[in-house]
Amino acid sequence: MPSSSRSAKDFFRPLAVGAPTPLTEVPARPSRAIHFFDPSNEKMAAKIPAMVGTVDVLLGNLEDAVKADNKVAAREGLVKIAQGTDFGPTQLWTRINALDSPWVLDDLTTLVPAIGDKLDVIMVPKVQGAEDIHYVDRLLAQLEAKAGLDRPILVHAILETARGVANVEEICGASPRMQGLSLGPADLAADRRMKTTRVGGGHPGYLVRQDPTKSSDGIEVGERATYQQDLWHYTIARMVDACAMHGIYPYYGPFGDIADEVACEDQFRNAFLLGCVGTWSLHPKQIAIANRVFSPSVEDIKHARRVVAAMGDGTGAVMLDGKMEDDASLKQCLVMVRLAEELAAIDPELKKQYDAIEVPA
Ligand SMILES: CC(C)(COP(=O)(O)OP(=O)(O)OC[C@H]1O[C@@H](n2cnc3c(N)ncnc32)[C@H](O)[C@@H]1OP(=O)(O)O)[C@@H](O)C(=O)NCCC(=O)NCCSC(=O)C[C@H](O)C(=O)O
Numbered sequence: 287m288p289s290s291s292r293s294a295k296d297f298f299r300p301l302a303v304g305a306p307t308p309l310t311e312v313p314a315r316p317s318r319a320i321h322f323f324d325p326s327n328e329k330m331a332a333k334i335p336a337m338v339g340t341v342d343v344l345l346g347n348l349e350d351a352v353k354a355d356n357k358v359a360a361r362e363g364l365v366k367i368a369q370g371t372d373f374g375p376t377q378l379w380t381r382i383n384a385l386d387s388p389w390v391l392d393d394l395t396t397l398v399p400a401i402g403d404k405l406d407v408i409m410v411p412k413v414q415g416a417e418d419i420h421y422v423d424r425l426l427a428q429l430e431a432k433a434g435l436d437r438p439i440l441v442h443a444i445l446e447t448a449r450g451v452a453n454v455e456e457i458c459g460a461s462p463r464m465q466g467l468s469l470g471p472a473d474l475a476a477d478r479r480m481k482t483t484r485v486g487g488g489h490p491g492y493l494v495r496q497d498p499t500k501s502s503d504g505i506e507v508g509e510r511a512t513y514q515q516d517l518w519h520y521t522i523a524r525m526v527d528a529c530a531m532h533g534i535y536p537y538y539g540p541f542g543d544i545a546d547e548v549a550c551e552d553q554f555r556n557a558f559l560l561g562c563v564g565t566w567s568l569h570p571k572q573i574a575i576a577n578r579v580f581s582p583s584v585e586d587i588k589h590a591r592r593v594v595a596a597m598g599d600g601t602g603a604v605m606l607d608g609k610m611e612d613d614a615s616l617k618q619c620l621v622m623v624r625l626a627e628e629l630a631a632i633d634p635e636l637k638k639q640y641d642a643i644e645v646p647a
């Protein structure tokens with residue numbers, strides 16, 4: 287049952303007369319990388335049409351990282367790019383300004399009539415609770431009705447305040463428009479008063495240390511190994527559960543150390559393994575990292591298909607390479623196999639790799 291103030295019978299009714307009917311299921315469209323660009327930056331904007339087809343999502347960012355003096359130019363730049371570009375298989379998203387900012391109303395009232403037919407998802411920053419989603423939901427319905435749109439624009443919330451994290455389940459269930467959630471580690475760290483100064487990623491000070499080893503006379507000997515821990519594990523895990531519970535999609539967010547491709551890949555992979563379907567890309571070189579990490583490997587698909595074949599009607603237990611496989615491991619393998627099918631449908635190179643897999647008996 288959605289955690290909405292609306293009754294179950296009204297949950298899937300349009301919120302304005304003439305607005306498109308809400309979807310009862312969020313379409314599973316590949317979105318391994320949500321690539322951010324600043325539409326007011328002419329050099330960046332010029333690159334966007336050529337990026338269509340190379341990335342799953344292009345996102346025109348209007349919020350943080352766009353200078354206050356450039357807010358109008360960014361909004362107008364996004365309209366121009368959207369109107370002049372055929373996005374083909376690539377989704378077009380935008381991140382609007384925060385709901386308490388002086389720009390957000392103009393963002394929505396400009397974008398929906400001008401390019402609402404091209405916008406797949408609107409990302410809303412700094413969402414605190416269901417009330418923020420309800421506000422955007424009603425306003426979008428009114429604007430969609432006025433613009434005569436025939437499909438609803440979906441909404442994605444960024445989890446970047448302590449209150450947002452505390453309310454994560456009600457945010458996910460606030461509207462049938464909810465497409466997913468991303469982690470906003472930089473704003474979240476500030477709001478929580480964490481003592482970090484980075485945009486996502488780990489911190490060398492957040493660690494556990496091996497117990498001391500002592501000699502027979504009680505003297506400490508040898509080095510004590512330390513292991514860096516993941517600052518974001520708790521929040522990502524909460525986000526994944528809340529999204530899965532409501533049938534929507536969780537994403538990691540930004541990794542600000544553009545030069546550190548290895549740590550970026552590690553952070554993305556942790557999120558992938560925990561259940562996220564994608565991440566943000568801030569720089570063109572992060573797209574390849576995201577696409578690689580959020581596409582199941584050939585080895586994983588080979589194993590998953592082998593389990594599916596061995597499990598026959600899907601019940602009981604079998605042994606494969608000394609390991610027990612049963613209904614539950616089959617379900618995990620089916621998650622991978624279905625993801626591979628969705629990705630193969632839009633990525634010819636991956637399709638070739640997955641099609642070439644020979645499943646051993
Ligand atoms: C991070 C950047 C400022 C780096 O830009 P730059 O110094 O120009 O990088 P390069 O010289 O390496 O760029 C090489 C060329 O590539 C183009 N470029 C760079 N970035 C992009 C891009 N995102 N999309 C398209 N093209 C891009 C450059 O123009 C160069 O072109 P050329 O000179 O012709 O070769 C910059 O990448 C950037 O601004 N990225 C986006 C930053 C962003 O959107 N930040 C907001 C999201 S993170 C956030 O908000 C935090 C979150 O909310 C939280 O709370 O955690």
Ligand SMILES: [Mg+2]
Nearest residue numbers: 350446470473
């Ligand atoms: Mg932020």
